[in-house]
Amino acid sequence: xxxxxxxxxxxxxxxxxxxxxxxxxxxxxxxxxxxxxxxxxxxxxxxxxxxxxxxxxxxxxxxxxxxxxxxxxxxxxxxxxxxxxxxxxxxxxxxxxxxxxxxxxxxxxxxxxxxxxxxxxxxxxxxxxxxxxxxxxxxxxxxxxxxxxxxxxxxxxxxxxxxxxxxxxxxxxxxxxxxxxxxxxxxxxxxxxxxxxxxxxxxxxxxxxxxxxxxxxxxxxxxxxxxxxxxxxxxxxxxxxxxxxxxxxxxxxxxxxxxxxxxxxxxxxxxxxxxxxxxxxxxxxxxxxxxxxxxxxxxxxxxxxxxxxxx
Amino acid sequence: xxxxxxxxxxxxxxxxxxxxxxxxxxxxxxxxxxxxxxxxxxxxxxxxxxxxxxxxxxxxxxxxxxxxxxxxxxxxxxxxxxxxxxxxxxxxxxxxxxxxxxxxxxxxxxxxxxxxxxxxxxxxxxxxxxxxxxxxxxxxxxxxxxxxxxxxxxxxxxxxxxxxxxxxxxxxxxxxxxxxxxxxxxxxxxxxxxxxxxxxxxxxxxxxxxxxxxxxxxxxxxxxxxxxxxxxxxxxxxxxxxxxxxxxxxxxxxxxxxxxxxxxxxxxxxxxxxxxxxxxxxxxxxxxxxxxxxxxxxxxxxxxxxxxxxxxxxxxxxxxxxxxxxxxxxxxxxxxxxxxxxxxxxxxxxxxxxxxxxxxxxxxxxxxxxxxxxxxxxxxxxxxxxxxxxxxxxxxxxxxxxxxxxxxxxxxxxxxxxxxxxxxxxxxxxxxxxxxxxxxxxxxxxxxxxxxxxxxxxxxxxxxxxxxxxxxxxxxxxxxxxxxxxxxxxxxxxxxxxxxxxxxxxxxxxxxxxxxxxxxxxxxxxxxxxxxxxxxxxxxxxxxxx
Numbered sequence: 001x002x003x004x005x006x007x008x009x010x011x012x013x014x015x016x017x018x019x020x021x022x023x024x025x026x027x028x029x030x031x032x033x034x035x036x037x038x039x040x041x042x043x044x045x046x047x048x049x050x051x052x053x054x055x056x057x058x059x060x061x062x063x064x065x066x067x068x069x070x071x072x073x074x075x076x077x078x079x080x081x082x083x084x085x086x087x088x089x090x091x092x093x094x095x096x097x098x099x100x101x102x103x104x105x106x107x108x109x110x111x112x113x114x115x116x117x118x119x120x121x122x123x124x125x126x127x128x129x130x131x132x133x134x135x136x137x138x139x140x141x142x143x144x145x146x147x148x149x150x151x152x153x154x155x156x157x158x159x160x161x162x163x164x165x166x167x168x169x170x171x172x173x174x175x176x177x178x179x180x181x182x183x184x185x186x187x188x189x190x191x192x193x194x195x196x197x198x199x200x201x202x203x204x205x206x207x208x209x210x211x212x213x214x215x216x217x218x219x220x221x222x223x224x225x226x227x228x229x230x231x232x233x234x235x236x237x238x239x240x241x242x243x244x245x246x247x248x249x250x251x252x253x254x255x256x257x258x259x260x261x262x263x264x265x266x267x268x269x270x271x272x273x274x275x276x277x278x279x280x281x282x283x284x285x286x287x288x289x290x291x292x293x294x295x296x297x298x299x300x301x302x303x304x305x306x307x308x309x310x311x
Numbered sequence: 312x313x314x315x316x317x318x319x320x321x322x323x324x325x326x327x328x329x330x331x332x333x334x335x336x337x338x339x340x341x342x343x344x345x346x347x348x349x350x351x352x353x354x355x356x357x358x359x360x361x362x363x364x365x366x367x368x369x370x371x372x373x374x375x376x377x378x379x380x381x382x383x384x385x386x387x388x389x390x391x392x393x394x395x396x397x398x399x400x401x402x403x404x405x406x407x408x409x410x411x412x413x414x415x416x417x418x419x420x421x422x423x424x425x426x427x428x429x430x431x432x433x434x435x436x437x438x439x440x441x442x443x444x445x446x447x448x449x450x451x452x453x454x455x456x457x458x459x460x461x462x463x464x465x466x467x468x469x470x471x472x473x474x475x476x477x478x479x480x481x482x483x484x485x486x487x488x489x490x491x492x493x494x495x496x497x498x499x500x501x502x503x504x505x506x507x508x509x510x511x512x513x514x515x516x517x518x519x520x521x522x523x524x525x526x527x528x529x530x531x532x533x534x535x536x537x538x539x540x541x542x543x544x545x546x547x548x549x550x551x552x553x554x555x556x557x558x559x560x561x562x563x564x565x566x567x568x569x570x571x572x573x574x575x576x577x578x579x580x581x582x583x584x585x586x587x588x589x590x591x592x593x594x595x596x597x598x599x600x601x602x603x604x605x606x607x608x609x610x611x612x613x614x615x616x617x618x619x620x621x622x623x624x625x626x627x628x629x630x631x632x633x634x635x636x637x638x639x640x641x642x643x644x645x646x647x648x649x650x651x652x653x654x655x656x657x658x659x660x661x662x663x664x665x666x667x668x669x670x671x672x673x674x675x676x677x678x679x680x681x682x683x684x685x686x687x688x689x690x691x692x693x694x695x696x697x698x699x700x701x702x703x704x705x706x707x708x709x710x711x712x713x714x715x716x717x718x719x720x721x722x723x724x725x726x727x728x729x730x731x732x733x734x735x736x737x738x739x740x741x742x743x744x745x746x747x748x749x750x751x752x753x754x755x756x757x758x759x760x761x762x763x764x765x766x767x768x769x770x771x772x773x774x775x776x777x778x779x780x781x782x783x784x785x786x787x788x789x790x791x792x793x794x795x796x797x798x799x800x801x802x803x804x805x806x807x808x809x810x811x812x813x814x815x816x817x818x819x820x821x822x823x824x825x826x827x828x829x830x831x832x833x834x835x836x837x838x839x840x841x842x843x844x845x846x847x848x849x850x851x852x853x854x855x856x857x
Contacts, residue, residue, distance in 0.1 A: 049472075061372050087477075093478075095481050097320070100322050127651055130651045168367075192525060248532070248749070285521040285527035287539075288520055289538060
């Protein structure tokens with residue numbers, strides 16, 4: 001009881017009502033496939049001391065970082081101020097240069113084996129990694145130095161998970177996933193970019209159970225990537241009925257028929273987009289009338305393209 | 312010989328940027344801008360289906376998401392000679408407008424504010440005085456004494472935890488920070504508000520294009536949101552737009568004015584000389600005549616004489632970039648043979664090339680757009696600029712500065728936001744009269760050239776495509792950050808950022824907060840700034856610019 005009171009107090013100080021807070025705990029428990037009896041435990045996990053996180057950006061476009069900023073359950077300010085301690089993140093951290101490097105160094109030396117390392121972007125390996133450098137060091141050397149010292153490395157986005165767009169043929173810089181570039185195991189949250197709820201769900205899983213979630217053979221958390229888009233799609237009945245869109249200008253498009261014949265890769269793509277949708281459940285590509293491009297699958301830029309050609 | 316200082320990484324930007332400066336007598340006496348990542352998207356595009364190009368190029372940048380996708384579908388539309396339906400044009404404009412609103416809010420609060428705002432000083436503020444101040448400068452809600460007390464308590468708890476996260480090792484307490492504690496507390500409150508507002512504003516993209524970042528509702532020939540042209544979806548977009556405009560009018564713009572009032576000396580620091588605008592927001596089928604922001608070039612700060620733009624006058628130099636050769640060539644004859652090497656500011660020091668127009672470095676982006684529109688007598692721009700200059704009691708010259716660049720970004724946010732209301736009206740009218748066409752059928756040509764010229768949050772953006780056998784023969788991007796942040800050219804003329812950094816005061820080289828102010832005022836986006844050819848084959852790109 002005492003603990004609950006203190007949580008309540010802290011929430012109120014932050015301007016978050018107990019009701020709002022429980023709402024996102026409920027949503028997270030649903031996303032993670034847990035029963036409602038876990039909701040109080042999630043609430044407790046979210047208000048414990050904050051685990052240190054360093055976020056390394058390599059050959060990337062910052063889309064994954066931006067996507068993370070879009071989290072609404074919890075809001076990003078809650079995530080940053082109350083849930084985790086994001087000690088290094090080039091896109092939003094205050095210091096630059098030497099002072100920024102100090103932030104990274106401090107966390108790695110103060111919490112060896114205890115901080116979480118999140119990697120965004122592929123690692124160019126051609127010519128010993130010269131195609132990407134920070135402060136005189138290649139991305140390759142930085143990853144080799146930092147990732148093995150972490151409790152776990154989470155690859156956020158398809159580039160860090162599998163190489164992504166930088167590694168698309170002919171892969172000019174010999175870009176590789178974190179796992180392939182430095183030979184460590186990573187937990188992968190692919191997507192281009194991934195839904196922030198899958199990243200937050202993974203962090204909460206760690207806070208709640210003290211371990212990262214169970215993954216499939218491609219390193220992806222099963223709670224998010226356990227089923228195909230096709231099996232969860234709102235347009236699935238049109239597929240079964242043989243009702244297809246063949247032109248974006250057609251009546252069939254206006255009726256919201258199945259996009260299989262204009263190239264949808266939903267049948268071969270594992271992700272939870274149709275269920276959680278993006279941007280606070282606003283929409284997802286198939287709802288917006290565009291075929292799925294398979295962005296959470298390894299090598300999708302080559303394997304799934306041409307994107308408007310039927311599987 | 313002054314003191315050399317290297318800042319690497321530059322944070323609160325997109326991508327990997329290294330800045331080296333020479334400091335003499337407390338001021339920057341020389342500067343070098345280096346882009347530190349090369350991915351090679353153009354090579355990856357070769358031989359692929361032209362319809363797929365936009366999905367690849369959008370991954371140039373996830374901060375300025377959407378804009379490269381738009382530039383690419385426009386380039387292929389142009390090559391295939393497609394006139395897109397009116398609704399598609401309006402929806403593409405609305406999505407680009409939403410991107411400006413989102414991007415500029417995030418830039419001011421999340422990427423640049425910490426150069427002007429001392430977060431730790433906010434702990435010393437008197438919440439009551441902050442509330443009194445807020446009542447004077449902004450009609451924004453959540454500005455009562457209890458709101459500021461709660462924010463201050465939250466901040467205190469955070470600082471007391473000893474885990475300072477993204478704020479650790481900031482330059483707090485630097486003499487360069489001039490805001491009183493109360494203004495700092497107000498700004499911290501709005502920094503946190505902006506973090507939530509941007510997530511809501513981004514929903515505008517999801518309504519008509521599936522998700523954000525990296526929308527998925529464009530296609531060559533139009534847009535795909537056939538089931539979203541409904542009253543509830545349009546209304547949802549409109550509510551989000553109205554909420555965002557409340558934030559722009561009642562929080563963002565008042566904050567820019569309030570902060571600028573304490574930093575008026577920055578109206579004399581960080582300026583450049585020449586400006587280039589391709590123009591943007593086609594408000595009818597005719598381009599560039601129907602643009603909201605007109606096309607034009609300004610030389611030597613002569614705002615009264617806006618010149619017509621001749622794309623044929625663009626050249627790119629590689630003398631100081633990691634490519635072979637040292638001659639400046641137009642994109643039409645561009646040779647790009649990568650030669651990775653040692654970083655040497657006297658020789659080669661960046662993956663970016665050095666674009667020049669008529670031989671001159673050109674600043675692109677919000678300040679360029681506002682100056683060209685002002686020079687051409689665009690009424691809403693003139694009113695906004697004159698109003699701001701009067702409020703701040705600074706001369707017109709103050710526009711050519713770090714402050715001017717930051718203010719121009721805020722002013723154009725309002726101008727674009729207000730124009731969006733008219734575009735939503737057009738969409739509603741079309742749907743009302745039964746016009747829901749959003750896509751034009753077409754035949755992909757066997758061989759064709761196409762260009763997409765755009766003006767996006769960071770400035771003038773051009774995509775060029777050459778189609779061969781219905782596939783991508785060549786693809787080239789010349790992007791805003793290359794104009795602004797590129798290195799010296801064949802004539803050794805510094806790029807716009809290198810020029811802007813000259814004479815910047817530096818109170819403490821260990822805490823280079825003043826240097827960051829000018830860098831951030833360009834809103835650097837590095838990932839898309841580097842464009843190159845296959846390092847293995849050294850294949851040469853050839854483009855005929857039309």
